[in-house]
Amino acid sequence: MHRDALLTQDELDFIQTMQHNPQLNVRDATSSLLVNGGSQIRDLLTRLAANEQVTIQAHFDNQQMTFPLHLVEDEFHALHLRLGVPSIYEDGPMVRPWRLALEEPVALENAKGQPGTLWVHEVSFKGILLEVRNRTKPPKSFALWFSPSGYERIALRGAFERETEQGYYAYRLNQSDKDETERLRQYILQQHRLTHPTLHI
Incomplete structure (x- = not known):
């Protein structure tokens, strides 16, 4: 390795190991949330999730799921919306x-x-x-x-x-x-x- 190299060989090996580790590259598809519709909607949801309880509801057959939205901060201090574990309900004479x-x-x-x-x-x-x-x-x-x-x-x-x-x-x-x-x-x-x-x- 050259004297003026930015990284040592050990550091390069470590970075390559991190990149090729399948467990580190798997995204949690169940909790990630991509919000389309422009920055205004994303900003509004982020403000609401920071101050209030925000949920997304899905209805199917005779059931409904209510997903809470949480505001989480990543390692770069960026805020993201993440779906929480849903509450599952049955419809009927009484939910x-x-x-x-x-x-x-x-x-x-x-x-x-x-x-x-x-x-x-x-x-x-x-x-x-x-x-x-x-x-x-x-x-x-x-x-x-x-x-x-x-x-x-x-x-x-x-x-x-x-x-x-x-x-x-x-x-x-x-x-x-x-x-x-x-x-x-x-x-x-x-x-x-x-x-x-x-x-x-």
Whole structure:
């Protein structure tokens, strides 16, 4: 290498490795958002997203998805709009969160990973339908862990709402941790993709 070269051979090798690393060059197509329509619309959306909650809604069949728009700053301090994980709703006489009916019930676990008497039959990002086993009384509230197969466990907090005609217990989820709420939404979105593959092509 010449004495007046700007980069050493090690630096050049590193840059070439970075350029040819497939993991570094993959764009997250699900969260990127390209806004056409001129700088005025882009500027308006950016200002709104910085100060208010902005969402994009999509309606299909008897369902709707609401995507939050977030303003994110990249490593060059440029601001970009990014789609967040959607909230999925079912249309009907009353619009309600889409519920995932589990093929097999899953026991809620304590912090040590031990299953308890509460078993999940359905889950949405706002609520959960539980079966209480061993003839125990349903609790007024709970703070336990949901560990669906093949997915990282999610902390859930619920408050009793009502008993259903089938003998299950409906709880309203009141998540205090935004990361846990986001993970629950991610799980529900992943399951929605499996249930409705044609919508996610």
